[in-house]
Amino acid sequence: xxxxxxxxxxxKAISLLSQRWTALVIYQLLSGTQxxxxxxSAIGISGKVLSERLKDLEHQDVVKRKxxxxxxxxxxxxxxxxxxxxxxxxxxxxxxxxxxxPPVTE
Amino acid sequence: xxxxxxxxxxxKAISLLSQRWTALVIYQLLSGTQxxxxxxSAIGISGKVLSERLKDLEHQDVVKRKxxxxxxxxxxxxxxxxxxxxxxxxxxxxxxxxxxxPPVTE
DNA sequence: TTAGTTAGTTACTTTATGTAAGTAAGTATA
DNA sequence: TATACTTACTTACATAAAGTAACTAACTAA
Numbered sequence: 009x010x011x012x013x014x015x016x017x018x019x020k021a022i023s024l025l026s027q028r029w030t031a032l033v034i035y036q037l038l039s040g041t042q043x044x045x046x047x048x049s050a051i052g053i054s055g056k057v058l059s060e061r062l063k064d065l066e067h068q069d070v071v072k073r074k075x076x077x078x079x080x081x082x083x084x085x086x087x088x089x090x091x092x093x094x095x096x097x098x099x100x101x102x103x104x105x106x107x108x109x110p111p112v113t114e
Numbered sequence: 115x116x117x118x119x120x121x122x123x124x125x126k127a128i129s130l131l132s133q134r135w136t137a138l139v140i141y142q143l144l145s146g147t148q149x150x151x152x153x154x155s156a157i158g159i160s161g162k163v164l165s166e167r168l169k170d171l172e173h174q175d176v177v178k179r180k181x182x183x184x185x186x187x188x189x190x191x192x193x194x195x196x197x198x199x200x201x202x203x204x205x206x207x208x209x210x211x212x213x214x215x216p217p218v219t220e
Numbered sequence: 221t222t223a224g225t226t227a228g229t230t231a232c233t234t235t236a237t238g239t240a241a242g243t244a245a246g247t248a249t250a
Numbered sequence: 251t252a253t254a255c256t257t258a259c260t261t262a263c264a265t266a267a268a269g270t271a272a273c274t275a276a277c278t279a280a
Contacts, residue, residue, distance in 0.1 A: 021211035080225040097206045105127035186256040
């Protein structure tokens with residue numbers, strides 16, 4: 009069964025944002041350029057999957073990768089213009105979460 | 115590695131929305147009450163996963179389920195108030211997709 | 221020579237999803 | 251009476267995605 013009646017551009021956007029970890033990676037980069045290991049420890053993603061996601065996002069022109077040949081090598085990840093354009097969506101989610109997700113009591 | 119520094123309520127919201135199919139199911143229900151098979155054919159999801167998602171969403175008070183004892187039985191799914199409160203997020207995504215996702219040429 | 225750094229990759233396991241067939245409860249048809 | 255048809259699922263099995271932990275390249279420092 010494969011006959012969706014939903015707008016394909018919307019679907020594409022959803023398939024980007026609803027891939028596991030992708031939204032969190034972008035959200036994390038909203039606060040500025042970050043390195044591989046920073047993103048990794050901030051959101052608790054495995055190196056394997058983070059590596060995959062960053063490659064995807066680079067290919068989709070959402071994320072920029074910059075190699076700094078220090079020692080040891082440093083790689084900086086940041087958002088492109090397209091990446092930044094996702095901010096309003098993430099802010100809406102942030103806002104919604106404050107209104108509708110019960111605070112965690114631990 | 116599990117030491118995220120991201121707001122747990124935001125993370126919860128993301129984990130809801132970035133679960134595969136969930137956003138599409140909610141989006142589909144934004145246009146009104148629908149039956150199992152309508153949702154299924156509109157977004158191209160398998161019966162198995164749709165059934166799982168609708169149960170989850172019911173438990174999270176995002177979706178309402180109403181049994182109509184006709185013959186054969188009809189089950190109507192619709193959004194709760196919490197479900198409707200997600201509309202701005204989905205509209206942002208919709209809007210973004212029109213601006214940033216290239217039109218499909220087929 | 222051994223240890224330490226960052227940004228990954230590899231092999232293997234567990235979980236999630238897809239596919240297709242089957243089920244319950246009822247009506248209609250032959 | 252038996253067979254077929256409906257909706258809304260569930261089940262069994264196969265494939266794809268994600269988690270875990272160990273490993274690598276290239277270089278420095280001890």
